[in-house]
Amino acid sequence: MTTRAGFVALIGEPNAGKSTLTNRMVGAKVSIVTHKVQTTRARIRGVAMEGDSQLVFVDTPGLFKPRRRLDRAMVAAAWGGAADADIIVLLVEAHRGITEGVERILEGLADLPQGRTVALAINKIDRVEAKVLLKLTEDLNERYAFAKTFMISAEKGHGVKDLREWLAGEVPESPWLYPEDQIADLPMRTIAAEITREKLTLRLHQELPYQLTVETESWEERQDGSARIDQVIYVMRDGHKGIVLGRKGETVKAIGQAARTELEEFLGRKVHLFLQVKVRENWLEEAERYSEMGLDFKDGN
Numbered sequence: 169m170t171t172r173a174g175f176v177a178l179i180g181e182p183n184a185g186k187s188t189l190t191n192r193m194v195g196a197k198v199s200i201v202t203h204k205v206q207t208t209r210a211r212i213r214g215v216a217m218e219g220d221s222q223l224v225f226v227d228t229p230g231l232f233k234p235r236r237r238l239d240r241a242m243v244a245a246a247w248g249g250a251a252d253a254d255i256i257v258l259l260v261e262a263h264r265g266i267t268e269g270v271e272r273i274l275e276g277l278a279d280l281p282q283g284r285t286v287a288l289a290i291n292k293i294d295r296v297e298a299k300v301l302l303k304l305t306e307d308l309n310e311r312y313a314f315a316k317t318f319m320i321s322a323e324k325g326h327g328v329k330d331l332r333e334w335l336a337g338e339v340p341e342s343p344w345l346y347p348e349d350q351i352a353d354l355p356m357r358t359i360a361a362e363i364t365r366e367k368l369t370l371r372l373h374q375e376l377p378y379q380l381t382v383e384t385e386s387w388e389e390r391q392d393g394s395a396r397i398d399q400v401i402y403v404m405r406d407g408h409k410g411i412v413l414g415r416k417g418e419t420v421k422a423i424g425q426a427a428r429t430e431l432e433e434f435l436g437r438k439v440h441l442f443l444q445v446k447v448r449e450n451w452l453e454e455a456e457r458y459s460e461m462g463l464d465f466k467d468g469n
């Protein structure tokens with residue numbers, strides 16, 4: 169039997185639907201999703217099988233004009249993911265079309281080594297009329313020589329099968345890179361921290377989600393088969409700590425419950441989750457926070 173395997177990097181502007189597509193391809197939630205921009209902070213690998221091909225999807229942080237050190241490290245991680253992949257899929261939002269951000273990404277693609285396979289996936293087609301799609305496809309293909317164009321809805325699933333089957337034929341002949349039943353390449357403690365960060369991002373307003381990070385401090389397997397997980401939420405100011413805690417600790421309690429429920433579903437067993445909120449004014453400038461997130465501190469220079 170000839171097997172195929174390869175890395176498929178999903179890139180695009182923040183909120184384009186990269187993580188939603190990763191999860192749909194894998195058939196499980198391996199990457200967190202919110203309606204807010206800049207949800208994904210590091211590369212997340214999700215593994216999918218299609219026939220005799222193994223597709224390793226590399227979900228990346230959105231590409232945008234970076235301001236802070238963290239932004240720069242995220243954007244570097246995204247381009248790094250693209251540079252290392254066998255195939256790149258650029259996601260563009262159907263209803264937003266060719267934004268300034270998309271233009272910048274097209275310029276970035278032109279700077280990659282020649283001969284790389286880049287496909288276009290116009291996402292969120294459920295939000296527009298068909299005639300918009302044809303025009304957008306034409307305009308984008310005039311700007312870059314995409315190997316192929318797909319029109320998809322990562323959320324609803326339209327067009328996703330076509331994309332997956334095409335990718336399966338494009339990745340090189342190779343032994344599989346992961347065991348057949350593996351769905352993610354990410355430490356469990358990181359997945360657990362990400363789930364909590366998703367719940368925080370969904371519940372907290374404005375800038376706050378961008379000014380916090382979550383780390384799993386300890387993970388203890390208990391005799392009864394349950395797990396005790398202790399996490400720290402780092403925030404930058406006392407005021408932020410107050411908001412995360414909420415009145416009588418109600419906010420953090422609700423976040424903890426939502427995260428625990430999802431973790432239990434993911435792990436298929438009981439979880440005791442303990443969240444602590446710590447003020448750490450300077451966490452955005454600490455190398456250790458970046459390595460915990462799976463980012464390169466140097467890239468944030």
Ligand SMILES: Nc1nc2c(ncn2[C@@H]2O[C@H](COP(=O)(O)OP(=O)(O)OP(=O)(O)O)[C@@H](O)[C@H]2O)c(=O)[nH]1
Nearest residue numbers: 182183184185186187188206207208230321322323
């Ligand atoms: N209507 C519609 N919404 C979608 C579709 N795909 C994703 N979304 C929504 O778009 C929002 C962003 O999705 P994500 O998957 O988090 O986007 P992302 O590209 O990973 O975003 P970052 O991690 O911030 O770069 C979420 O609210 C999704 O539910 C789609 O096909 N149709």
Ligand SMILES: [Mg+2]
Nearest residue numbers: 186187207208
């Ligand atoms: Mg994402």
